Amino acid sequence: MTPDVRKTLRTIAVLLFWLLVWALAARTVGQELLLPSPLQTAQKLLSLMMAADFWLTVARTMLRVLAGILAAVVLGVLLALLTHRSALARALLSPIMTLLKSTPVASFIILALVWLGRSAVPVFIAGLMVLPVVWANVSTGLVRVDPQLMELAAVYKLPRARILSRIIWPSVLPYLRSALRSALGLGWKAGIAAEVLTVPPYSIGKNIFESKLYLETTELFAWTVAVVLLSFLIERVLLLLVEGKKDSHA
Amino acid sequence: MLELIDISLSFGEKQVLHHLNLSLKAGERIAIMGPSGCGKTSLLRVALSLQLPDRGSIQCAAERTAAVFQEPRLLPWRTASENVNLVLSDRVETLPTARKWLERLELGDAFNLYPAELSGGMQQRVSLARALAATPELLVLDEPFKGLDEALRRRVIQVVGESLNRTALLLATHSEEEAQALGCHILRYQDGQFL
Numbered sequence: 308m309t310p311d312v313r314k315t316l317r318t319i320a321v322l323l324f325w326l327l328v329w330a331l332a333a334r335t336v337g338q339e340l341l342l343p344s345p346l347q348t349a350q351k352l353l354s355l356m357m358a359a360d361f362w363l364t365v366a367r368t369m370l371r372v373l374a375g376i377l378a379a380v381v382l383g384v385l386l387a388l389l390t391h392r393s394a395l396a397r398a399l400l401s402p403i404m405t406l407l408k409s410t411p412v413a414s415f416i417i418l419a420l421v422w423l424g425r426s427a428v429p430v431f432i433a434g435l436m437v438l439p440v441v442w443a444n445v446s447t448g449l450v451r452v453d454p455q456l457m458e459l460a461a462v463y464k465l466p467r468a469r470i471l472s473r474i475i476w477p478s479v480l481p482y483l484r485s486a487l488r489s490a491l492g493l494g495w496k497a498g499i500a501a502e503v504l505t506v507p508p509y510s511i512g513k514n515i516f517e518s519k520l521y522l523e524t525t526e527l528f529a530w531t532v533a534v535v536l537l538s539f540l541i542e543r544v545l546l547l548l549v550e551g552k553k554d555s556h557a
Numbered sequence: 558m559l560e561l562i563d564i565s566l567s568f569g570e571k572q573v574l575h576h577l578n579l580s581l582k583a584g585e586r587i588a589i590m591g592p593s594g595c596g597k598t599s600l601l602r603v604a605l606s607l608q609l610p611d612r613g614s615i616q617c618a619a620e621r622t623a624a625v626f627q628e629p630r631l632l633p634w635r636t637a638s639e640n641v642n643l644v645l646s647d648r649v650e651t652l653p654t655a656r657k658w659l660e661r662l663e664l665g666d667a668f669n670l671y672p673a674e675l676s677g678g679m680q681q682r683v684s685l686a687r688a689l690a691a692t693p694e695l696l697v698l699d700e701p702f703k704g705l706d707e708a709l710r711r712r713v714i715q716v717v718g719e720s721l722n723r724t725a726l727l728l729a730t731h732s733e734e735e736a737q738a739l740g741c742h743i744l745r746y747q748d749g750q751f752l
Binding site for chain 1: 605606607622626628630634644691697
């Protein structure tokens, strides 16, 4: 048995164990309103998936969160380049980034609701969670660009674009990947939380909020499972996009 | 091509360059010889404008400069060919030129290998191929043949010598034989000054 197969089997076994714990707990409680079983949750999720609205809701939530994450990645990289070059910019931006990381997300959601339209809040919040992580990691990556390679570029008078694409970007990429690994889940969860509080039309958050409001616990569980599965999917796809071909030499 | 005028440089208490003057014309070849740690590398770094001197001035008329450092300084995420091509156009059209230089330095089997897959001596030859491929007007070499076995070293020196044409060469070496094989005028260097 190869290590990969063994790892997959172990993951499945762990998953089955916790599903069993969940099923036993649901049987013990014996009330679907308080704790639906995995089977009831799966049935509800399947019935939700049959409705056209489900896919529209999922697509629009994903679009909102991904737009926020993408904007934060672009802005985070640009700001890191700026603060790497300018000590003044770094001095001005560092406390803002610290503030973003330490302020509770709910405070920002309420503020954003005052400033922005309800559909824009999840975009803004997802981006806000990802931005400081991307900025901090890319800044570290820029500091750690090999000075010997930069000297080489200076001696050979390499064009700026080539220095950026061939030396700086590959040096920074591992730090960006690491930022995305830790920030994607954060952005996704914060985006959904923002949807719950702002209830934009066709959003997972709105459905979670309404499930809670009407005591539809099974539906709440079904949407939560959908969120977890989508989070896993998004993380895999985005990391694949950033990493491209696995390259052991980089 | 290169003029160093009254250059002084200290690191803390240690003075590595002391009111030093050096003139290198197009096509001229100069080898700087001296014991380890005497400041040869610092002198080359000043010549390449990688190190600002404490005093003195540098005039360099070369449009194209190339250097081989004591370390190969290859991009770990690029193959040998791509590392050489980096100083050409970095486009696919100049890859054959990059490969020609690798072949001349007996690295025909290493085109698509990454630096981590090459021995130290092979990496140093890729670095040499990159410098020669740049067809520089000024070539600065800092102990470039280190780590090569005797027979290979001779062949590589021959390739470098044949490739220089009107290139001005500034070489730091411990080996008088290397300097002579490249037809260099030898300047002996100690305690921050030429003897």
